[in-house]
Amino acid sequence: MSQKSIAVLTSGGDAPGMNAAVRAVVRAGINRGMRVFGIYRGYNGLLNGDIQEMNLRSVSDIIGNGGTMLYTARSEEFKKKEAQERAADFCRSQGIEGVVVIGGDGSFRGARALTAAGINCIGVPGTIDNDIACSEYTVGFDTAMNTALEMVDRIRDTAQSHDRCSIVEVMGRRCGDIALQTGIATGATAILVPEIEYNIERDVIERIINTQKTGKKHFVIVVAEGVGGVRDLAKYIEQRLGIEARATVLGHVQRGGSPTVRDRVVASQMGYEAVSLLDKGIGNRVVVMRDGKITNLDINEALDMERVFDKKLYKIAMSVSI
Numbered sequence: 001m002s003q004k005s006i007a008v009l010t011s012g013g014d015a016p017g018m019n020a021a022v023r024a025v026v027r028a029g030i031n032r033g034m035r036v037f038g039i040y041r042g043y044n045g046l047l048n049g050d051i052q053e054m055n056l057r058s059v060s061d062i063i064g065n066g067g068t069m070l071y072t073a074r075s076e077e078f079k080k081k082e083a084q085e086r087a088a089d090f091c092r093s094q095g096i097e098g099v100v101v102i103g104g105d106g107s108f109r110g111a112r113a114l115t116a117a118g119i120n121c122i123g124v125p126g127t128i129d130n131d132i133a134c135s136e137y138t139v140g141f142d143t144a145m146n147t148a149l150e151m152v153d154r155i156r157d158t159a160q161s162h163d164r165c166s167i168v169e170v171m172g173r174r175c176g177d178i179a180l181q182t183g184i185a186t187g188a189t190a191i192l193v194p195e196i197e198y199n200i201e202r203d204v205i206e207r208i209i210n211t212q213k214t215g216k217k218h219f220v221i222v223v224a225e226g227v228g229g230v231r232d233l234a235k236y237i238e239q240r241l242g243i244e245a246r247a248t249v250l251g252h253v254q255r256g257g258s259p260t261v262r263d264r265v266v267a268s269q270m271g272y273e274a275v276s277l278l279d280k281g282i283g284n285r286v287v288v289m290r291d292g293k294i295t296n297l298d299i300n301e302a303l304d305m306e307r308v309f310d311k312k313l314y315k316i317a318m319s320v321s322i
Helices: 018-031 042-048 081-093 105-116 141-161 177-186 200-213 230-241 261-279 299-304 311-320
Strands: 005-010 035-039 051-054 096-103 120-125 165-170 190-192 219-224 245-249 285-290 293-298
Touching: 005 018, 005 042, 005 261, 018 035, 018 096, 018 261, 035 042, 042 081, 042 105, 081 096, 081 105, 096 105, 096 261, 105 120, 105 299, 120 261, 120 299, 141 165, 141 177, 141 219, 141 245, 141 261, 165 177, 165 230, 177 190, 177 219, 177 311, 190 200, 190 311, 200 219, 200 230, 219 230, 230 245, 261 285, 261 293, 285 299, 293 299
Parallel strands: 005 035, 005 096, 096 120, 120 285, 165 219, 165 245, 190 219
Antiparallel strands: 035 051, 285 293
16 A cells, blocks of 8 residues: 655745644654645645655744745636646646645635545635634634734833824734734724724714723724724824824734744644544545634535624623723
């Protein structure tokens, strides 16, 4: 019987903890007697033959590094059926029977297509936005939140010194989870997320006025990237209330940095589960966290799910940040 061979790639936006997941895949695979290949720069690597066999030392000391040692890219070409077939043929030419794909929804669609072309794929959710509907947690989310928390805490120091209002934009185009949880953790006066329709007068201005009445003179507003407009909001607050206001966009600082304990552990669990599935000849699945436990779902079912925003947590945030 020939030795089973698998590969691992990272795709889409990078997220802290991706390296921990890659490490888990490589080590778990080798521990099961497999050959494990690293594919560089996502699906582009499959199309360009950018691949290297990994050993135990290939992933030494990467568990605490941000980013991804395999690099990442978004591949428009891979959306074409011809490219998917070519990638599958390349896998077969290398003896690769399965691929672990670490990334977001777009990466999972690529994994589904590659599985349809004959190469078993398992998806592992890695994205700081926590915007994958099928999993209650994605690798990178905890680190991004803690980075945002540290930055907002620092901004609050200077806002307090100047009796200023600071409007801080955090990442999250379609998903307000970073904004919501960072806002709660920093005691933000207002939190704006794409999932909740807002009114500037009611949800920002009135909240500031009511907080002023209690004696507070500095304020923090946390805004998700998908809402945007932080500079315009700062100008409006200055004109409307006469408070000095400053806008800060945290940007890609949230993607980098050493992953937290939670991201390292969850990434390791998910990478191990992915290898376990491929070892059984199972593909077209996504490793997910459900009710705090690591499990897996059919990739079609996973991609069809609609994400549910935690409105109760948002209500709590609005109640305690006064």
